[in-house]
Each structure stands twice: as structure tokens, then as C-alpha cells.
Amino acid sequence: MSSIPLTLAEAVPLGTVLLQRLLDDAGIRSLVIKGPAFVELGVRKPKHSNDIDLLIHPDDRERVAGLLEASRWQSISHWFPPALDDVIYSVTYAHPSFPASVDVHHYYSGVFARADAFESMWAQRVSVDLAHAQVVTMPSAHALIFEALNKFKAAGVGQWDATARAVVDAAQWRDLEQVRRAAEELGATESAGALIAALGGPRATHTSPKFRRWAKEAGRFRSRIYFWRIVTRSPQSVPRVMWQQINLPEKHARWWAEAHGIRYRSRRQVLWLRLRGLATRRDAQTR
Incomplete structure (x- = not known):
């Protein structure tokens, strides 16, 4: 009797549950980001997801790599020298018997607090239902910022205001004060400035070298x-x-x-x- 292959629509939520449990059983903390988890949080409209996204603490990168490789998940990311560790923020893994790949993020583009940001989100973590099971993700305020930053990095700075308005319009959840506090916790007050402005808040003054470099590279190949x-x-x-x-x-x-x-x-x-x-x-x- 032949098995029926999973579709991507089935594989992404199911794989998310299985991978987070794999990490959790090894004592490794992870947060589900983007995809159907953000739909459940009300920060994006339902849409087709091609892969799984997990966020881990930066210090757990080697442990996660070893665990996934032992479970037949193979890295399909390119090799880069350690000198690029500040710009290579995720590793992609694929499994020979599973249709969806997984991006394991050790930090997120535009989130400058990094390790402290993960601890803050972990302390405020929430659960959502995927594939009839509970997965751990970040609060809606942090998720809305992640949703905006993901789109900002793909667009030139001149498009950020329109992009932020589109993110806000697509979200069912929006709370200015919670987003402002979350941006401070993430070290993303400047990078999330257009989102905060779209929610009716004050526009940030951009002064830090990290932000200026990040903004300069937005939208580039x-x-x-x-x-x-x-x-x-x-x-x-x-x-x-x-x-x-x-x-x-x-x-x-x-x-x-x-x-x-x-x-x-x-x-x-x-x-x-x-x-x-x-x-x-x-x-x-x-x-």
C-alpha cells in the first residue's frame, strides 16, 4: 500500500510541530515565527507558506545543527566565513523524506538586541494551535514587528511607509503602545519606526550606525x-x-x-x- 505524499499546506504546520518538539526534547528553546503561527496571532492574512521558520537563541546554533543533522536534516545553506556571522542570520535545512524545508534563525534582520531580544520574547511566549497541537511563538506585538521587518528588508527605504501601512491594514491585531514597548525590547525602535508611525505613533529619529547600515542595505540583492x-x-x-x-x-x-x-x-x-x-x-x- 503506497503512502500519499504530504502537500506543502499540510507539511508546514505538521513539520513545525515535529521540529519544535524535537528541539524541546533536547532542552533547546525555540519560537515559531512567520507562516501559520503569525496568522493565528492575527498579524498577517492567511497565505500559502513554503517553509518552516524557527527562532533560537544565538548560543544554541551548534547544538541545533548537530541535532538536526542527526535526524537526517541536511543544511542546504551556503558556506560563509565566520567574518559574515553578523549578516548571515539563518541556516536552511531540508529532509530527503519531507517536502518542506526549515529556516533556523539565530537572530532576525533589524532586531539589534539579539540574545537579549530572544530572552525577552521567550519570557513573554504564547502558544497557538497548529496541526491540532500547541506550538510556542512570540507575543503579537513582537510578531507584528517581525512581519514588518521582514518586508522592510526586501524594500527600499523610500517604500517603508507604504509597506508599513500595508502590514497594519493586513493585521487583525494592532496596539501602538504594546508595539512601542516590544520595539524597545528588541532593540528595533529605529528599524520598526515606519510601523510605529503607521500605527499612529511618533516617527523615530535614526541615529545609530547599525540602523543606518541596515537601512542602506534594504532592498538590495x-x-x-x-x-x-x-x-x-x-x-x-x-x-x-x-x-x-x-x-x-x-x-x-x-x-x-x-x-x-x-x-x-x-x-x-x-x-x-x-x-x-x-x-x-x-x-x-x-x-
């Missing part, structure tokens, strides 16, 4: 940012990174195409698109 960081911070790593890109495994190439909404044809197609991206200032989302 991420691979291009990574490449130039390697050139400036770890030039001896360039040959290894370039060789890896040229010899991109087919499963990685296919995953990259699917993640960018591109119909996959070949490894050569993906390599060309990635190289072309390095030569452009901004990706198609900001043109």
Missing part, C-alpha cells in the same frame, strides 16, 4: 551584499565561495529557484541569475 562583505572582510575565502557557487548542487539550485518564485530549468539558469544579481544594485523587487 542579498547575495551581492554577502559577496562584497567576503571581499572586504575575508578575501582569502573568495575562491572557496566562488567554487561552491559554480558547483551548486542541483537540489540547492532547485530550492533557490523555488524560494525566489522562479520556474526551475537547470543549474546553469540559477547560476546565471545569481551572477547577474551580483552585478545589479537592487533586485527586481525594488526596481
